[in-house]
Structure formats: structure tokens, C-alpha cells
Amino acid sequence: MNKMMMDEPFRPVGLTHAQQGLLGQPLERIDGPAKVTGSAPYAYEGTPHGISYAAIVGTPVGSGRVTAIDATAAEAMSGVLAVVHGDPRMPAGEANSRAMPTMATDRIFHVGQPVAIVVAESLLVAQEAAALVRVSTEPGEDRFDPRAQPVDRKPAIGFLPPIRKGDLDSALAAAAVVFDRTYTTPIHFPAALEPHASTVWWDDGRLTVRSSNQVIGSARTTIAQVLGIDPGNVRVLAPYVGGGFGGKTGVGPEVILAAIAAKRVGRPVKIALPRRQTAYMVHHRSDTVQRLRIACDADGRISAMAHESIAAQNDDGEFLEPVPFGTMPLYAGETRWFTTDLVRVDLPATGAVRAPGEAVGTFAVECAMDELAEQLGLDPVELRRRNEPETDPLNGKPFSTRRLLDCYDEGMRRFGWDPQPAASVREGEWLIGTGMAAALRGNFTVNAEARVTLAADGRAVVETDMTDIGTGTYTILAQTVGEMLGLPLASVEVRIGDSDLPPSAGSGGSFGAGSACAAAILACEDILAELALRMNSAPDELRLKDGCVSVGGRQVSLLDLVRGEAIVADGKTGPGAESKRTSQASHGAHFCEVAVNAVTGEVRVRRMLGVFDVGRVLNRKTAASQLIGGIGWGIAYALCEDAVVDPRSGRFVNPDFGEYHVATNADVPKIEVHFIEEIDDSANPAGAKGVGELGISGAGAAVANAVYNATGVRVRDFPITLDKLL
Ligand code: MOS
Numbered sequence: 001m002n003k004m005m006m007d008e009p010f011r012p013v014g015l016t017h018a019q020q021g022l023l024g025q026p027l028e029r030i031d032g033p034a035k036v037t038g039s040a041p042y043a044y045e046g047t048p049h050g051i052s053y054a055a056i057v058g059t060p061v062g063s064g065r066v067t068a069i070d071a072t073a074a075e076a077m078s079g080v081l082a083v084v085h086g087d088p089r090m091p092a093g094e095a096n097s098r099a100m101p102t103m104a105t106d107r108i109f110h111v112g113q114p115v116a117i118v119v120a121e122s123l124l125v126a127q128e129a130a131a132l133v134r135v136s137t138e139p140g141e142d143r144f145d146p147r148a149q150p151v152d153r154k155p156a157i158g159f160l161p162p163i164r165k166g167d168l169d170s171a172l173a174a175a176a177v178v179f180d181r182t183y184t185t186p187i188h189f190p191a192a193l194e195p196h197a198s199t200v201w202w203d204d205g206r207l208t209v210r211s212s213n214q215v216i217g218s219a220r221t222t223i224a225q226v227l228g229i230d231p232g233n234v235r236v237l238a239p240y241v242g243g244g245f246g247g248k249t250g251v252g253p254e255v256i257l258a259a260i261a262a263k264r265v266g267r268p269v270k271i272a273l274p275r276r277q278t279a280y281m282v283h284h285r286s287d288t289v290q291r292l293r294i295a296c297d298a299d300g301r302i303s304a305m306a307h308e309s310i311a312a313q314n315d316d317g318e319f320l321e322p323v324p325f326g327t328m329p330l331y332a333g334e335t336r337w338f339t340t341d342l343v344r345v346d347l348p349a350t351g352a353v354r355a356p357g358e359a360v361g362t363f364a365v366e367c368a369m370d371e372l373a374e375q376l377g378l379d380p381v382e383l384r385r386r387n388e389p390e391t392d393p394l395n396g397k398p399f400s401t402r403r404l405l406d407c408y409d410e411g412m413r414r415f416g417w418d419p420q421p422a423a424s425v426r427e428g429e430w431l432i433g434t435g436m437a438a439a440l441r442g443n444f445t446v447n448a449e450a451r452v453t454l455a456a457d458g459r460a461v462v463e464t465d466m467t468d469i470g471t472g473t474y475t476i477l478a479q480t481v482g483e484m485l486g487l488p489l490a491s492v493e494v495r496i497g498d499s500d501l502p503p504s505a506g507s508g509g510s511f512g513a514g515s516a517c518a519a520a521i522l523a524c525e526d527i528l529a530e531l532a533l534r535m536n537s538a539p540d541e542l543r544l545k546d547g548c549v550s551v552g553g554r555q556v557s558l559l560d561l562v563r564g565e566a567i568v569a570d571g572k573t574g575p576g577a578e579s580k581r582t583s584q585a586s587h588g589a590h591f592c593e594v595a596v597n598a599v600t601g602e603v604r605v606r607r608m609l610g611v612f613d614v615g616r617v618l619n620r621k622t623a624a625s626q627l628i629g630g631i632g633w634g635i636a637y638a639l640c641e642d643a644v645v646d647p648r649s650g651r652f653v654n655p656d657f658g659e660y661h662v663a664t665n666a667d668v669p670k671i672e673v674h675f676i677e678e679i680d681d682s683a684n685p686a687g688a689k690g691v692g693e694l695g696i697s698g699a700g701a702a703v704a705n706a707v708y709n710a711t712g713v714r715v716r717d718f719p720i721t722l723d724k725l726l
Contacts, residue, residue, distance in 0.1 A: 015483060017528065019545040023483040024677075026621035030489065031240070031474040040240045043212040044197040048268040051199075052081055053123040054258055055130035056273070058112035058280060062650030063346040064140030065106045066115055073132040074118055079125035081265045083133060084257065085116035108137065109316045110348045111650045112280025117257040119265050143346045145647035146287055146312040155342035157313060158320025160357070163328070163394065166335030168293070171304035175295030179372045183292065183364040183716045187643035188285040189278075189660060190353040194242025196278055200258045201268035205229075207259055210237040213251070214244040215506025217465050220499040222251045227259060239497035241469040241507075246353040247282045248469070249508045254281065279655030283351025284643060286311040286321045290364035295335070300376045300383045304335035307365055311340055317349040325357030326440045326697055327365040328394055329583055331387040336394060346650055352508070354630070355693035358441050359637065359700075363718060366437035366701030371714065379419065380436055380705070381408050381589075392583035400582040400682035401689070403613035404438065407589040407676055411436070411611040414674060415591035423712035430595040430604075433710025439588035439612070439698035443514075445684040446505035447574040450519035452481055454527050454567040458547055458559035459491045462523075466496040466504040466516045471692060472622025473512065479619060480517040480686070484524035485558070486544025502570060510586070510690025513618055515573060518684040522571030530567050531558075578682035586689040588612035590631070590702035596710045601722030603707055605635050608699070609672040615680035615689035623691045624673040630695020631671050636663035637696070638703035642719050 015023065034040035059066065071083035116133050120126035143149050154162075172178050198211040207229070213219045216236040224231040241248065254271045262269040273281055288311050295304035309323035324338035353359070373380040388405055391398050411417070417436065425432040450464040462481045468474050478492040485492075495501060505515040525539070532539040537551040544550075547558050593606040608631055617623050640661040644653040654660045673695075679687035700718070707725070708714045715724045 017540065017542045017544055018483045018486065019543055020483045020486050022479045022489060024617050024620060025479065027475055027479065027489065027619055029472055029475045029622065030478055031468060035240065042194055042240050042242060043199060043210050043238065044270060044272050046199065048199065048201050050267040052119045052121060052265060052267045052269050053126045054117050054119045054261055054269050054271040055126040056114050056254055056257060056277060056281070057116040057118065057130045057133045057135065058114055058277065059108050059135055059137065061108060061137050061139065062111035062144060063142035064108050065138045066108060066135060067138050068136040069116055070134040071116065074129035077125060077129045077132065079121040080129045081119045081121065082261060083116055083118050084261050084264055109314045110280065110346055112277060112348065114253045114257060114281060117261050119261045119269055142650060143344065144645060144650040146343050146345050149343040149345060151310055152342040152344070155320055157318050157342065158322065158340060160322035160325060160340060162339040164337050165394065166304065168304055168306055168335055168337050171295045171335040172293060175303055176298045177296050177376065179292065179294040179368060179375065181292055181368060181371065181716060183290045183367060185288045185360040185363055185718045187287045187645065188353060188637065188641050189643055190245035190247030190282065190284065191662060192243030192245055192247055195272040196248065196252050196254065196282055197272035198255050198258055199268060199270045200255070200262050202263055206233045206235070208235045208237065209255060209259065211255055212241050212248055213238045214241065214248045214467055214469055214508050216467060216497065216499045217503040217506060219251045223255065223259065226256050236499040237497060238467050241467050244469045244507065246351065246356065246508070249352055252281060275657065276655045279652050280348045283349040285353035285360065286313070286350035288321060288323050288360050290323060290361065292364050292368035294368060294372055300378050300386050302331055302333035302387045305331055305333040306337035307361065308337060309340045310343060311350065312343045312345045312347065313350050314345055314347055319351045321350060322357035323361045325442060326361050329392050329585060330365065330438060330440050332389040332393050347645060354633070355441055355696050358693065358697035362437065362439070362698040363701050363704065366698050367704050367716065370435065370705040370708065381412060381417065384408065384438060397581065397583040400578065400584045401613065401615060401678045401680040402587060403676040403678055404587040407587055407611040407613055410674060410676060411589040411591050411609060414611070415609045417591060419709060422709050429598050431598050431710040432593070432595050433706045433708070434591065434593050435702050435705025435709050436589060436591045437698040437701035437705060439590060439610070439694055441510060441586050441690055441694040441697050443584035443586055443683055443689040444509055444511045445518065445573060445575050445579060446511045446515045448504045448515035448519040449502035449570060449572045450504070450516060450523050451502050451568065451570050452520060452523035452527060454485060454558065454562055456562055456564045456566045458562060459493065460485050460487055461493045461495060462520050463495040463501045464504040464516055464519065465499050465501040466512060467507045468496060469507045471507060471512070471626055472619055473507070473516065475622055476513055476517055476618040477520055480520050481524060484521055485527065486549065487547055491547065510692040510694065514684045514686050514688040514690065517618060517686040517688060518573040519571040521685045522573060523569040526569035526571070527567050531561055534561050573684055582682045584683055584689065586612065586614045586691065586694045588694055588698065590698050592702040592706040594703065594706040594710055596707060596725060601725040603639055603720065603722070605667070605669050605703060607669050608702070610695065611674045611676060612694060613676045613678065614691045614694065615678065615683050616687040617675050617677050618686070618688055626691050627673045627695035628671045630693065631699040632663055632668045634696045634699020635668055635703055638700035638718065638720055640719050
């Protein structure tokens with residue numbers, strides 16, 4: 001096994017032997033035809049023999065206690081197979097709170113907390129019977145308004161410890177220029193197109209769960225832990241996933257309930273959360289309050305940067321939105337305060353949603369930089385340029401690769417950056433403005449394994465329990481292995497989405513592509529070593545292309561080399577010494593032009609352009625598509641997404657797409673994405689940094705800054721709905 005030693009630096013990844021020309025190509029997704037023709041099996045599809053259908057019953061109120069559950073009427077309905085509630089197999093608390101339905105306790109943490117599952121012969125019967133289950137409750141004190149709760153300044157939860165480096169008060173007192181503003185962002189839903197769906201069945205004590213899930217390896221562990229069975233007796237399948245955005249990183253209670261119900265009725269069970277239930281049973285991104293304080297000299301050189309925030313969580317949750325995460329390495333300055341305080345609420349859990357931290361933290365810091373630039377009479381790019389740190393300003397670590405200045409330059413050139421004074425450009429009744437913002441998302445490489453087989457027929461198979469959540473995993477793995485072994489794309493088969501395959505990082509934290517492809521590369525290196533042996537040569541001397549290996553003047557086909565004897569190799573990667581030695585992030589610059597109607601306040605985004613530094617680009621099309629998707633979401637964060645809680649009931653006012661407004665095609669203009677490509681040898685053996693969560697970082701701030709430039713109205717309470725501009 002080609003194992004990445006944790007205390008050794010990564011080998012530089014030149015892929016010098018590779019001549020296939022596949023890696024980086026803007027290839028179409030190889031899973032595309034299966035998806036568009038409907039033959040790709042998603043979690044709810046396929047109907048195992050004897051299938052039954054489930055619906056979940058949630059608590060009608062958001063606090064207090066459950067005193068009784070009366071399922072008599074539901075059980076009496078024709079076609080109902082079982083109503084399961086109060087199951088004693090449910091331990092409370094522990095690893096993954098979303099997977100731990102609170103049926104073992106009578107405590108109510110939020111509205112819609114799952115307390116029972118109904119299984120029936122048909123979906124309609126299950127849903128109708130679920131509506132007949134009576135849940136009696138005893139009221140309790142409630143905390144439905146996050147802004148009305150006491151703030152815990154020393155939260156015991158979350159992964160980002162508070163940072164208070166230097167004396168902030170002194171730095172602010174000594175500075176020529178001081179900036180101090182507060183920004184707020186609302187609750188956001190991770191609204192994936194494919195519902196949170198699963199089909200589950202038992203077979204001789206072995207549980208199979210076909211589920212829409214981003215990280216199936218840990219899903220298997222969690223399911224086994226919650227059900228108290230051996231992980232070897234759980235198999236999670238997720239060959240196709242229709243989006244996740246963080247909402248499918250964990251295991252939902254509906255999966256656990258379906259597994260218990262399937263055992264109870266002795267039949268397979270299908271469950272899909274209706275959209276409105278998704279709002280309650282899947283975590284959301286917390287609303288935030290963010291105070292930005294910046295001290296600088298008259299030239300804009302920053303001496304202190306403080307990004308202090310407040311985020312919410314319920315009493316059952318362990319996650320805390322790491323709001324200032326992206327701000328930490330972004331700009332220079334000796335004194336640095338980055339904190340997230342906590343308010344406890346009786347609302348559905350908050351959790352990781354695409355670019356946890358950066359997606360909303362960049363609103364505050366990147367709008368603040370825009371405001372500060374105007375205060376100083378500087379171009380906003382120039383202010384950023386003056387504060388570009390040489391090393392990580394928090395710990396002095398060198399950056400692995402950081403091409404942020406190049407992203408600004410290239411973006412300005414391509415966009416035609418020529419900002420005019422605020423509220424100075426008008427076309428009829430439209431006010432025109434431009435804005436920009438930096439993008440930054442931390443880069444992580446996570447433990448991942450892949451097995452590559454060079455089969456006796458000269459074709460290659462790569463196997464890992466990765467998922468493709470619409471991101472292009474199938475395609476980039478095929479490209480990577482094809483590149484490494486000199487095979488055309490059609491000669492590489494990709495097997496993912498099965499927890500029985502070698503464990504990967506899964507899709508999350510923008511670490512999936514880099515980690516999985518790195519593992520595949522390491523496996524391929526072992527295969528190359530074996531091929532070199534068979535060629536009586538050294539791996540570095542091999543040149544591979546079109547299924548042929550050449551060394552010097554000799555050329556042999558792979559088919560001849562494998563001689564009916566397949567070569568199998570396992571590659572394993574993880575965070576190496578370079579991950580500790582260097583500070584790693586993906587970077588970018590967003591530029592935006594908006595038109596704001598002077599009469600109605602309507603904002604139309606006219607164009608957006610981004611330039612990104614993501615290390616090696618594995619596929620220029622799928623990488624660009626992720627960035628475009630993230631930017632589209634950033635537009636929505638800036639202008640419309642806003643989950644509203646009724647503070648009297650703890651219910652969402654708008655838990656569906658009718659009222660929770662995401663950006664539609666008509667709201668999203670042509671988005672241009674460009675890359676500054678520098679292979680990052682410190683990131684991982686693939687040289688690739690994260691892409692998936694970079695696009696949304698900073699995108700909304702660029703829109704907000706353009707809206708200010710157009711109108712002269714600075715909105716600090718997101719989203720920027722038209723009423724706030726009039
Ligand atoms: Mo993510 S928020 O790690 O899918």
C-alpha cells in the first residue's frame with residue numbers, strides 16, 4: 001500500500017510521466033447521460049420487493065415536554081403497517097445529534113422534532129395516518145427569538161476556539177482611522193434539489209441504506225452506533241446524490257427511524273422528507289450578528305482586525321457557525337480578535353451549510369473593507385492590496401500557495417474595473433454600480449483511500465466510498481486515473497457511493513476532490529512501480545499514453561504488460577506535515593455590476609466575474625460549474641434568502657420554495673469564472689485545493705458593495721430586499 005507518511009512532506013506532484021492530457025480538461029460529466037436519461041438510481045428510486053412507505057410525525061410545539069402519543073386512529077387506518085414511537089433503542093446525545101431522534105427523551109428541542117414514524121402500504125396512507133397521530137405536550141419556557149437571548153461568551157461548543165491576540169482597545173485608541181460596524185445575516189436553508197430520501201432494508205441482520213448522503217463512511221458508523229449494531233452489518237449506498245450543501249453531511253433521524261420501522265414490519269421502507277419537514281429536521285445555517293472593528297493608519301495599513309460574532313444553536317446541538325474563519329488569514333494586522341459567541345434557542349439545529357463560516361463571515365469583512373476604503377478615499381482593491389499579508393498573520397506560517405493579488409489583477413483587467421463614486425451612474429430609472437470582494441476558503445486534506453485495479457483487459461477501475469453530489473467526482477476520478485495510467489477516459493471505470501469500498505473523506509468541506517484524487521494518484525503510483533518492474537525500468541522513466549507504456553525507444557501496450565495478471569493497488573492520503581507547516585486556503589476575487597431601480601428598489605445583478613486560485617484544476621468545467629453555482633447562491637444570500645422564524649411559535653414562516661426565495665435563472669446573469677492555476681504541492685499529492693465552497697465566499701459581499709455603489713445606500717442587514725433601499 002502506498003501510504004502517505006504523516007510526518008513526511010508530500011512528494012511534489014509533477015505527473016511527469018503522464019502524457020494523456022486528460023487532467024484539467026473541461027470534460028463533460030461521465031455520469032451526465034445516466035442522470036439526464038433518468039437511469040441513474042437516486043436514493044428513493046428502485047422498488048425492492050415488498051416495499052412500504054413512511055412518514056414522520058413531528059412535535060407540534062417547540063418547547064416543553066411530550067406527555068403522550070396516541071396512535072390509535074393512525075393504527076386503525078387500512079393500509080397502515082406500523083406506528084413506531086418511543087422506541088427504547090434510541091440512546092440520547094452522542095456523536096451525531098441529527099441522527100439521534102429524541103424519542104428516548106420527552107424533552108422538546110424544537111418544532112417538528114421527530115417523535116414517531118408511520119409505515120404503510122402507500123405513501124398517501126402513511127402521510128394521512130401520520131396526520132392522525134396525536135402528540136400531547138406540556139408547555140415549557142421557550143426561546144424562539146435568537147436576538148432576545150442572553151449571549152454566552154464562552155461557548156463550550158464549536159470547533160473554532162476564540163482568538164484574542166493583542167490589545168484591541170489600545171490598538172483602536174492609537175489608530176488614525178477606526179472602523180466599527182455591525183452586520184446581520186438571517187437563517188439560511190441548505191435546500192438541495194433531491195429530497196432527504198432513503199430506501200432501507202434488512203437482510204439477515206444486515207442493514208442496507210440507500211440514502212442521499214454526502215459522507216457515507218461516517219454515515220455507516222453513525223447508523224451502526226445509534227442502532228447498536230456492528231458497522232460491518234451496515235451498508236450505505238449513495239451512487240447519485242442530488243445536492244447536499246452540508247445538509248446531507250450527517251445522518252438524518254428519518255434514516256434511523258426508517259431502519260427501526262423496517263425491522264419492525266419486516267419489509268423495506270422508503271422515506272423522503274417533504275420540503276416543509278426538511279426545514280425542521282435538517283439543520284440550517286444560523287443567523288448571525290457580526291461586529292467588525294478595524295484600526296488602520298491614514299494610508300489604510302491595518303494594525304488591528306476584530307471580527308466578533310454571535311450564532312445560535314439549540315440545546316441538543318454541538319455545532320457553532322465558525323463565522324470569522326475566513327477572515328482570520330485574509331488581511332494583515334498585528335492585533336487580531338476572532339470570536340463566535342453563542343445564543344441557545346428552541347429552534348431546529350444549526351449546522352454546517354456550504355462554506356460554514358466564510359459564506360456569511362465574508363459579508364461582514366468584505367463589506368467592511370469596502371466601507372473602509374471609501375472612508376479612506378481608496379480604491380477597494382488598493383486597500384486590500386496594501387493589507388495583503390506575507391505570511392499567515394495569525395501564526396506566521398508560510399502560505400502554501402496564495403495568488404490572491406493575481407486574482408485581483410486578472411479580475412480587474414477582465415471585468416474592466418473602473419469604479420465611479422457612489423450613486424453617480426444612472427441609465428434612465430436604473431442606478432448602476434460595481435463592487436468587488438475577496439474570496440477565501442480554508443483548504444483541508446482529509447484521510448482518504450482509493451483502490452485502483454489495472455485489470456487484465458487493460459482497463460482500469462477506481463474504487464472509493466466517495467460521493468458525487470453533483471460536483472463531478474465520477475469525472476475527475478476517471479480523469480485522474482486515466483492521466484496517471486495513460487488511458488483514455490472510456491477505459492476507466494469509477495465505482496463510488498458504496499460504503500463497502502475503501503473509505504474516503506466524502507463530499508464536504510471542499511476536501512472531497514483533492515483528497516480522493518490524491519488517494520487515487522498514490523494507488524496509481526504503486527501500479528506504475530509494478531509496471532516499471534515489468535519493463536525493467538524505473539517509474540520516472542515511464543511515459544504513458546493511449547494504453548501504451550514507453551521507456552526510451554521501447555513501447556509496450558498495457559494489455560501486454562498486465563499479461564492476464566491484474567495489478568491492484570491501494571492509495572491512502574491524509575493531512576501530512578505540510579498541512580501543519582503551511583497555511584492553506586483557496587482564494588479568489590469577485591467583481592459585480594448591478595442595476596437598481598430608483599423607483600422600485602429592485603436589484604438586478606447584471607454580470608459577475610470571478611478569478612480563483614484553487615491549486616491544480618482537475619476539470620475546468622466541473623470546477624467552474626461549482627464556482628458558478630456558489631456565486632449564484634451568493635447572489636441569493638445578498639438579495640433574497642431569508643428563513644423567517646415566528647418568535648411566538650418557533651415555526652418557520654416560509655419553510656418551502658414558495659416563500660423561501662432562492663435565486664432563479666432570471667435572477668442570475670451570465671457568470672464568468674477564470675482560474676489562476678498554480679499546483680499546490682503542499683496541499684496534497686493531487687496539488688489541488690478546495691473549490692466547492694469558494695464561490696459562495698465573498699460573492700454576496702461583491703453584490704452588496706455594488707448595490708451600495710449604485711445607490712449610496714449601505715444595507716448591513718441581509719438580505720438586501722428592496723424595502724431597505726427605498
Ligand atoms: Mo459541507 S457545509 O462540509 O457540505
